[in-house]
Amino acid sequence: MSDDDRSRGVISPADRRRTSVRWFLGISHPVILTAIAIAGLGPILWTAKGALSPTQELLQDPLRLWPSVIQWSNLASAWEELRLGRFLFNTVVLVGGSWFCQLLVATLGAYALSVLRPRSGRIVYYAVLATLFIPGTTSLVALYLVVLDLPLTGGSIANTPWSVWLPAGAHAFNVLIMKQFFDGLPRELHEAAQVDGAGPWRLFWQIVLPMSGPIVAVVSLLAVMSAWKEFLWPMIVISDTDAQPLSVALPRLADSAEQNQVIAGMLITIIPPLLLFLVFQRHIVRGINFTGLKG
Amino acid sequence: MITAHPSGDTTTAPSPTKDPEPRQARRHPRRARRTRRARRGSGLASLLFLLPLLVMFGYFAWWPIGQSVILSTQETNLVSDPEWVGLENFRYLFNDPLLWATLRNTAWFVVLAMLFGFPVPILLALLVSELRRFGGVFRVLIYLPVVVPPVVALMLWRWFYDPDFGLFNQVLGYVGLGPYPWLQSTATAMPSLVLAATWAHAGSTTLIYLAALSSVPADLYEAAELDGASIWRRIWHVTLPQMRGVILIMLLLQIIGTFQIFTEPFILTDGGPEDSTVTILLLIYRYAFLNGDYGTAAALSVLLALVLSVLSAVYLRVTRKWSTS
Numbered sequence: 314m315s316d317d318d319r320s321r322g323v324i325s326p327a328d329r330r331r332t333s334v335r336w337f338l339g340i341s342h343p344v345i346l347t348a349i350a351i352a353g354l355g356p357i358l359w360t361a362k363g364a365l366s367p368t369q370e371l372l373q374d375p376l377r378l379w380p381s382v383i384q385w386s387n388l389a390s391a392w393e394e395l396r397l398g399r400f401l402f403n404t405v406v407l408v409g410g411s412w413f414c415q416l417l418v419a420t421l422g423a424y425a426l427s428v429l430r431p432r433s434g435r436i437v438y439y440a441v442l443a444t445l446f447i448p449g450t451t452s453l454v455a456l457y458l459v460v461l462d463l464p465l466t467g468g469s470i471a472n473t474p475w476s477v478w479l480p481a482g483a484h485a486f487n488v489l490i491m492k493q494f495f496d497g498l499p500r501e502l503h504e505a506a507q508v509d510g511a512g513p514w515r516l517f518w519q520i521v522l523p524m525s526g527p528i529v530a531v532v533s534l535l536a537v538m539s540a541w542k543e544f545l546w547p548m549i550v551i552s553d554t555d556a557q558p559l560s561v562a563l564p565r566l567a568d569s570a571e572q573n574q575v576i577a578g579m580l581i582t583i584i585p586p587l588l589l590f591l592v593f594q595r596h597i598v599r600g601i602n603f604t605g606l607k608g
Numbered sequence: 609m610i611t612a613h614p615s616g617d618t619t620t621a622p623s624p625t626k627d628p629e630p631r632q633a634r635r636h637p638r639r640a641r642r643t644r645r646a647r648r649g650s651g652l653a654s655l656l657f658l659l660p661l662l663v664m665f666g667y668f669a670w671w672p673i674g675q676s677v678i679l680s681t682q683e684t685n686l687v688s689d690p691e692w693v694g695l696e697n698f699r700y701l702f703n704d705p706l707l708w709a710t711l712r713n714t715a716w717f718v719v720l721a722m723l724f725g726f727p728v729p730i731l732l733a734l735l736v737s738e739l740r741r742f743g744g745v746f747r748v749l750i751y752l753p754v755v756v757p758p759v760v761a762l763m764l765w766r767w768f769y770d771p772d773f774g775l776f777n778q779v780l781g782y783v784g785l786g787p788y789p790w791l792q793s794t795a796t797a798m799p800s801l802v803l804a805a806t807w808a809h810a811g812s813t814t815l816i817y818l819a820a821l822s823s824v825p826a827d828l829y830e831a832a833e834l835d836g837a838s839i840w841r842r843i844w845h846v847t848l849p850q851m852r853g854v855i856l857i858m859l860l861l862q863i864i865g866t867f868q869i870f871t872e873p874f875i876l877t878d879g880g881p882e883d884s885t886v887t888i889l890l891l892i893y894r895y896a897f898l899n900g901d902y903g904t905a906a907a908l909s910v911l912l913a914l915v916l917s918v919l920s921a922v923y924l925r926v927t928r929k930w931s932t933s
Contacts, residue, residue, distance in 0.1 A: 321826050321829065322737050322738050322821065322822075322824075322829075323734070323737075323738065323829060323839055323842050323843055323846070323847055324738050324839060325829065325830075325833055327833075328839060334839070338738065341735060342735065342738075342739065345732070345735050345736075346739075346742075346746060349732070349736075349746055349749050349750055350749055352753065352807060353748075353749035353750060353751075353752035353753060353811075354749065354752065356753070356756065356761065356764050357752065357756065359764070359775075360760075360764060363767075371767075371773075372773045373773070375767070375768075375773060375774065375775045375778055376775065376778050376779065414660075414664065417660050418660045418661045418664050418665075421657045421658070421659075421660055421661065422657065422658055422660065422661030424657055425653075425654045425657035425658045425661075426658075429653060429654040429657060430654070431651055431654035431655065431658070432651075434654070437658060437661070437662070440665070440670065441661070441665060444665065444669045444670070444673070445920065445924075446916075446917040446920040446921060446924070447673055447913050447916065447917050447920075448864070448868060448913075448916055448920075449669075450868045450870070450889055450912075451676065451909045451910075451912045451913035451916060452669075452672035452673050452675070452676045452909065452913070453889075453892065453893075453896075453909065454676065454679065454892065454896045454902055454905045454906050454909055455671075455672035455673070455675035455676040455679055455906065455909075456668060456672040457896070458675065458679070458684070458902065459667060459668065459671060459672055459675070461686070463667065464667065464671055479664055479667065479668055480664075480668040482660065482661075482664035482668070483664045483665045483667075483668040483669040485665075485669070488661065512653070513653035513654075513657070514653070517657070538755070541757060542757045542758055542759075544757075544758060544759050544871055545870055545871065545874075545889075545893075549897060560757055560758075560759040560760070561759075563759060563760070563763065564759060564763065564875055567763060575763075579760045579763060579764070582757055582759075582760050583755075583756055583757065583760055586755050586756075586757065587752075587755055587756075590751070590752075590755045591748070594748060594751075597751075598747070598751075598815060
């Protein structure tokens with residue numbers, strides 16, 4: 314996203330000096346930018362306000378900009394009464410494991426397909442590619458039955474973190490962009506390493522992986538952000554309320570709990586991905602262009 | 609030259625035939641032995657490296673895809689053994705009036721999403737790309753809704769849509785409009801869902817359009833100016849044709865996404881009022897996890913997979929063609 318060095322777009326410098334264009338930009342830009350600011354920041358600020366306001370006030374005067382009394386205690390009581398710490402911990406465990414599984418499968422698999430190139434590599438590659446055509450949502454029911462009773466080995470992993478971690482690993486897109494990146498690494502390097510007697514494991518660990526920082530960062534960020542948003546699958550496989558992540562627990566709590574406490578829970582759910590985005594926005598934006606255009 | 613990857617590597621292999629080894633063996637027996645050893649090692653090593661991929665895709669991607677087709681021809685209730693019923697599940701499905709309502713809802717969603725969700729990111733991108741200052745800040749602001757987890761965002765929208773205490777009716781009330789029923793009426797429920805979905809997804813699409821806009825060559829605009837083209841004509845004759853590849857891709861992605869809408873109706877309306885917002889995935893969920901009718905759920909899944917795989921194939925073709933030209 315290098316927009317600063319770009320000198321011009323549709324509107325030329327000469328156009329910008331014309332009165333009609335200046336009027337149009339002068340009016341349309343502030344309007345659209347205010348709208349973007351309200352749409353982007355508004356809901357997040359409203360959640361923060363809601364978490365600190367009395368419920369009564371939210372119902373009577375939802376437009377109020379500043380709470381009449383700031384109830385910091387509401388955050389503490391929501392944490393206690395709704396057991397938000399428990400659900401936050403569950404979310405972190407599920408997200409962390411999903412991230413690890415995705416990275417494990419993508420780096421090792423892509424390395425084998427791109428560098429080691431076994432004879433049946435092409436078949437595996439096309440089999441991975443094929444799953445891109447059939448979105449995971451369409452095999453939801455069959456996947457659930459797999460989790461209830463694993464083929465070959467038997468046994469159920471429902472209600473355990475494994476039921477979220479392992480299916481997350483079967484993510485074709487990660488394997489493909491990782492392989493694309495490995496394909497671009499200079500082969501001379503691999504050959505030189507092999508001449509020096511490095512085995513496949515050392516080649517992977519000491520040469521390929523250290524050179525893959527950017528792609529590992531992009532895949533990790535996308536993995537963590539999307540795992541944090543996950544809702545349908547954890548709701549199906551984790552019915553044990555003590556093991557549920559925030560996104561599954563909150564809608565369930567919303568029907569019974571005090572509303573401003575639920576909003577405090579929503580705020581806690583928003584903050585981690587928000588911080589991650591603000592810190593790593595450059596990487597994430599690069600990742601979007603990747604996912605959007607190179608699918 | 610010692611290669612541990614003699615097969616498949618067409619750029620360095622001397623001939624397209626798979627195995628250059630016999631010829632080498634005749635000329636350099638010792639090297640051939642080393643190559644063979646390296647390859648045998650690498651065959652085992654590749655298998656080890658591929659193991660996590662094979663296990664996870666095997667169990668959680670390939671097996672469920674195949675199993676869906678089998679399930680759709682069986683009656684499965686988790687208590688007794690699955691029983692082969694042929695096309696019975698499909699017959700049941702096609703006789704369910706809810707299926708037809710669902711398909712109508714989905715079509716309506718697509719139409720509405722094309723009206724709101726499709727043009728909004730293009731317009732936003734065009735306007736933001738003309739900003740000379742603060743472009744970076746507004747990129748961040750545009751993307752913020754995408755960062756908010758969908759469940760939280762939709763719980764917020766449920767607050768905002770509340771007919772009595774909701775933010776929207778309050779704001780509209782100040783200018784003398786409303787109150788509107790939003791999610792509570794069959795006429796407005798679906799447009800309300802589309803509005804929430806557009807808010808949630810417009811950010812990433814806009815950023816992709818912005819990247820595409822910045823790669824339109826400036827000399828094309830200058831040439832158009834020399835011909836006396838106005839700003840609108842430049843947008844119509846230069847910008848949009850230059851972007852048509854991305855626009856087509858985004859259109860396909862939006863349609864593919866629309867077919868899989870679940871969280872929006874699940875959190876906001878639960879399919880109501882009067883089933884006017886039941887979507888395909890919500891129907892699959894109801895069949896499987898509320899009625900315990902896994903066969904019919906699988907039958908609908910198979911039909912959905914057929915439609916989506918055709919759309920994805922078109923999408924892949926378009927991206928290929930567009931990124932090579």
